[in-house]
Amino acid sequence: MKNTAATANMGRDNLAKLREFASKNAIVLVLLGLIVMIGIVRSSFLNPENLVNILRISSVRAVIALGVGGILITRGTDLSAGRTVGLAAVIAASLAQRPDYASKLFKDLPLLPLALPVLAALGVGLLVGLLNGSIVAFLKVPPFIATLGMMVIIYGAVSLYVDRPPMGAQPLGGLREDFTNIGTGDTFTIPNLILIAGFVTVFIYVVLNKTTFGKNIYAIGGNPEAAVVSGVSVWKNTVLVYAIGGTLYGLAGALLSARTGGATNNYGQMYELDAIAACVIGGVSTSGGIGTVGGMITGVLIFEVLNNGLVVLGVSAYWQQIVKGIIIVAAVAIDIQKYVRKR
Amino acid sequence: MSDQRYAVEMRSISKSFPGVKALDDVSLQVRPGSVHALMGENGAGKSTLMKCLFGIYKPDSGSILIDGSVHAFPGAKQALEAGISMIHQELHPVRFRSVMENIWLGRYPSSGFGPFKIVNSGKMLRDTKELFAGLAIDIDPRVWVEQLSVSKIQSMEIARAVSYNASVIIMDEPTSSLTGHEVEHLFKIIRKLRDEGRAIIYISHKMEEILDIADEVTIMRDGRRVGTYPAKELTTDLIINRMVGRDLTNRFPPRENVPGEVVLSIEKLTSANPRSFRDVSFELRKGEILGLSGLVGAQRTELVESIFGLRLVKSGKIRLRGKEVAIRNSIQAKRHGIALLTEERRTTGIFPVLSVYDNTLIANISRYVNRFGLLDMRRGAADVKRNIDLLRVKTPNQATAMESLSGGNQQKVIVGRWLLTDPEILILDEPTRGIDVGAKYEIYSIIADLAKRGKSIIMISSEMPELLGMSDRIMVMCEGRATGILDGAGATQERIMELSTQFMS
Numbered sequence: 128m129k130n131t132a133a134t135a136n137m138g139r140d141n142l143a144k145l146r147e148f149a150s151k152n153a154i155v156l157v158l159l160g161l162i163v164m165i166g167i168v169r170s171s172f173l174n175p176e177n178l179v180n181i182l183r184i185s186s187v188r189a190v191i192a193l194g195v196g197g198i199l200i201t202r203g204t205d206l207s208a209g210r211t212v213g214l215a216a217v218i219a220a221s222l223a224q225r226p227d228y229a230s231k232l233f234k235d236l237p238l239l240p241l242a243l244p245v246l247a248a249l250g251v252g253l254l255v256g257l258l259n260g261s262i263v264a265f266l267k268v269p270p271f272i273a274t275l276g277m278m279v280i281i282y283g284a285v286s287l288y289v290d291r292p293p294m295g296a297q298p299l300g301g302l303r304e305d306f307t308n309i310g311t312g313d314t315f316t317i318p319n320l321i322l323i324a325g326f327v328t329v330f331i332y333v334v335l336n337k338t339t340f341g342k343n344i345y346a347i348g349g350n351p352e353a354a355v356v357s358g359v360s361v362w363k364n365t366v367l368v369y370a371i372g373g374t375l376y377g378l379a380g381a382l383l384s385a386r387t388g389g390a391t392n393n394y395g396q397m398y399e400l401d402a403i404a405a406c407v408i409g410g411v412s413t414s415g416g417i418g419t420v421g422g423m424i425t426g427v428l429i430f431e432v433l434n435n436g437l438v439v440l441g442v443s444a445y446w447q448q449i450v451k452g453i454i455i456v457a458a459v460a461i462d463i464q465k466y467v468r469k470r
Numbered sequence: 471m472s473d474q475r476y477a478v479e480m481r482s483i484s485k486s487f488p489g490v491k492a493l494d495d496v497s498l499q500v501r502p503g504s505v506h507a508l509m510g511e512n513g514a515g516k517s518t519l520m521k522c523l524f525g526i527y528k529p530d531s532g533s534i535l536i537d538g539s540v541h542a543f544p545g546a547k548q549a550l551e552a553g554i555s556m557i558h559q560e561l562h563p564v565r566f567r568s569v570m571e572n573i574w575l576g577r578y579p580s581s582g583f584g585p586f587k588i589v590n591s592g593k594m595l596r597d598t599k600e601l602f603a604g605l606a607i608d609i610d611p612r613v614w615v616e617q618l619s620v621s622k623i624q625s626m627e628i629a630r631a632v633s634y635n636a637s638v639i640i641m642d643e644p645t646s647s648l649t650g651h652e653v654e655h656l657f658k659i660i661r662k663l664r665d666e667g668r669a670i671i672y673i674s675h676k677m678e679e680i681l682d683i684a685d686e687v688t689i690m691r692d693g694r695r696v697g698t699y700p701a702k703e704l705t706t707d708l709i710i711n712r713m714v715g716r717d718l719t720n721r722f723p724p725r726e727n728v729p730g731e732v733v734l735s736i737e738k739l740t741s742a743n744p745r746s747f748r749d750v751s752f753e754l755r756k757g758e759i760l761g762l763s764g765l766v767g768a769q770r771t772e773l774v775e776s777i778f779g780l781r782l783v784k785s786g787k788i789r790l791r792g793k794e795v796a797i798r799n800s801i802q803a804k805r806h807g808i809a810l811l812t813e814e815r816r817t818t819g820i821f822p823v824l825s826v827y828d829n830t831l832i833a834n835i836s837r838y839v840n841r842f843g844l845l846d847m848r849r850g851a852a853d854v855k856r857n858i859d860l861l862r863v864k865t866p867n868q869a870t871a872m873e874s875l876s877g878g879n880q881q882k883v884i885v886g887r888w889l890l891t892d893p894e895i896l897i898l899d900e901p902t903r904g905i906d907v908g909a910k911y912e913i914y915s916i917i918a919d920l921a922k923r924g925k926s927i928i929m930i931s932s933e934m935p936e937l938l939g940m941s942d943r944i945m946v947m948c949e950g951r952a953t954g955i956l957d958g959a960g961a962t963q964e965r966i967m968e969l970s971t972q973f974m975s
């Protein structure tokens with residue numbers, strides 16, 4: 128009698144532990160579950176080439192998500208992320224066209240050092256980030272509005288940049304091979320894109336977890352008033368978090384044009400929403416103060432696995448959109464139950 | 471008297487907020503190596519004065535001298551650098567971060583240049599352990615603040631203020647959720663700091679504490695300084711007298727209510743949150759004022775909000791007039807004739823930019839829909855006017871934005887809002903917090919009058935005189951449990967304190 132009660136208790140304890148583990152690692156389990164489920168239906172999904180391809184495509188997305196993620200932690204948001212990626216992609220592409228390519232944007236452009244297009248992309252991203260951060264920190268414009276405006280402005284600017292009357296905005300092509308190699312080549316058999324995304328992930332992980340800046344932005348997002356009275360400079364950290372975000376979008380833009388071998392003024396459109404959705408699925412709280420790099424990356428992977436898996440399963444493109452939308456809302460609805468009602 | 475320097479001297483500080491003059495020509499001198507108590511009722515301006523000193527508010531006029539030289543702090547950072555630290559009364563910590571990160575927030579031990587200084591977590595942990603050991607505080611520096619009890623968080627805040635090694639430490643209600651034993655411990659720390667030559671500015675409502683620990687006492691009333699006195703010359707009565715500015719005898723209106731039959735009975739109510747209240751039972755009678763006492767963290771607010779359907783209940787029964795009811799949200803609560811005035815008026819009570827008219831009718835707006843489906847503005851205006859007259863709300867007109875009214879008048883508007891729902895049971899959570907003394911008396915009169923007219927009232931208050939002066943019975947809670955129900959006439963502050971700390975180690 129006593130024994131069975133004890134066993135039942137133990138069973139309950141184990142169940143509770145299992146439940147705790149499941150709720151803590153829910154998104155990782157979702158990711159694994161998705162991979163297994165899709166793999167069962169279509170074993171071709173699990174081909175190494177396909178999995179590497181998913182990682183390669185995730186790379187650019189991950190870089191953007193890591194930029195937005197930090198901003199979300201401060202209770203901010205960045206709607207201009209996608210357009211900034213597009214702007215950086217176009218600028219990098221325009222500086223990386225082959226000298227012998229017929230319809231170059233800059234007719235007399237000589238062969239530049241390879242680093243220059245990349246640095247230009249990073250620089251323009253940094254500039255956008257600094258602007259966003261300053262508008263939010265000094266003019267006190269709500270981040271949603273500030274970056275909404277920036278998103279529209281950048282689209283105008285990038286279209287002007289590639290505008291060649293009378294034909295209008297033209298796609299940029301004919302990129303140098305050493306540049307496109309950044310996006311398509313391998314180093315020690317590992318795709319460059321994955322290496323770069325891995326490096327950025329580690330860098331942001333260190334910044335968020337091991338630096339004063341990282342700890343400050345968690346504090347600012349978690350309780351801005353506490354941060355202020357503790358002498359944390361809210362404006363400095365705000366500007367910086369947007370600047371880092373912008374720089375990462377710049378990098379993502381360069382990588383994107385290198386991977387695709389070109390750029391148009393429509394590059395990056397709506398990428399910010401995918402990035403924000405990935406972060407949120409990964410457990411980043413839009414009300415601030417909560418979020419991990421692991422979560423952001425898992426969120427991005429869930430998205431790409433889903434994208435790829437739905438194609439492999441032969442789901443129509445329109446249905447893919449509907450499924451993705453449902454997943455975003457459902458994931459957050461489940462995650463947020465941790466905080467609501469259980470007061 | 472020599473030309474002794476003050477650690478802090480505030481000269482003729484004035485500060486206004488829209489609609490309120492919070493500080494009017496207030497001066498304060500604090501000697502180094504002394505404990506200087508700042509006393510006054512809620513809303514007297516103590517916290518505002520300290521926020522001016524700490525750089526959170528910018529005074530409209532007046533000057534601040536630290537150690538003899540003039541300072542103007544544009545922000546808390548500069549105040550901290552000038553050697554002033556503060557334990558904030560209402561400030562919440564960063565909950566989803568560790569204890570040590572909260573302690574060293576704004577000055578993490580780190581190495582490197584520029585924005586990406588690497589935090590030395592090992593040193594942070596060692597420093598925190600050393601700090602806690604010196605203060606004999608037993609908290610694991612690595613746990614999330616979210617997991618700490620309120621009194622532990624308060625201990626953490628005290629350690630944090632000490633860790634700045636400041637020459638002036640402001641403590642705003644540092645003992646509000648500490649047990650007797652922990653208060654003794656804090657006083658040991660304070661005396662040690664004082665003997666090291668630091669100045670402590672100590673804000674508290676608790677007379678015994680003040681008379682025990684303070685060297686000098688400055689008393690404030692309605693944003694003005696009443697005077698500064700050596701603690702030795704003061705008694706509890708003298709302090710109250712100067713704080714209130716009139717005799718104690720007429721602080722509360724006469725009550726003529728007669729409790730009748732049981733209206734509400736709560737049986738073994740237990741919260742769904744395991745750290746909240748459990749097994750709470752009590753009865754409320756028609757025309758009765760039931761006081762609800764307890765320290766911060768006693769879960770009083772959580773209890774009444776659960777009765778009102780805002781929080782989840784795991785088990786227990788709620789009976790209205792003998793009939794068991796299930797209340798799952800505020801709409802059902804309203805339908806059952808229950809009204810709740812929330813504690814945090816500013817965050818959960820008022821709609822600051824909406825008019826007095828809107829604020830009065832909002833809980834009841836569907837009653838004013840006419841047969842065209844539109845709002846009958848004239849009928850609404852008539853009811854609002856009746857409320858304004860009945861409750862003596864001071865407002866230019868009904869269209870005035872709520873935010874430009876004083877705290878007391880805002881509270882009256884909200885009382886009026888709930889009266890329009892014609893409730894049987896009115897739950898008031900800290901109804902006089904942040905309201906000036908004159909308005910308090912009016913709120914008390916309204917409460918007494920409502921009880922006389924047969925309404926049943928539950929009043930949460932952290933001010934013991936208020937509970938003793940207004941309640942027919944007082945229920946005391948401690949750490950989520952009801953520890954006793956006292957008869958209002960026979961209750962004493964000591965007995966309530968005893969029950970409030972019953973389960974605390």
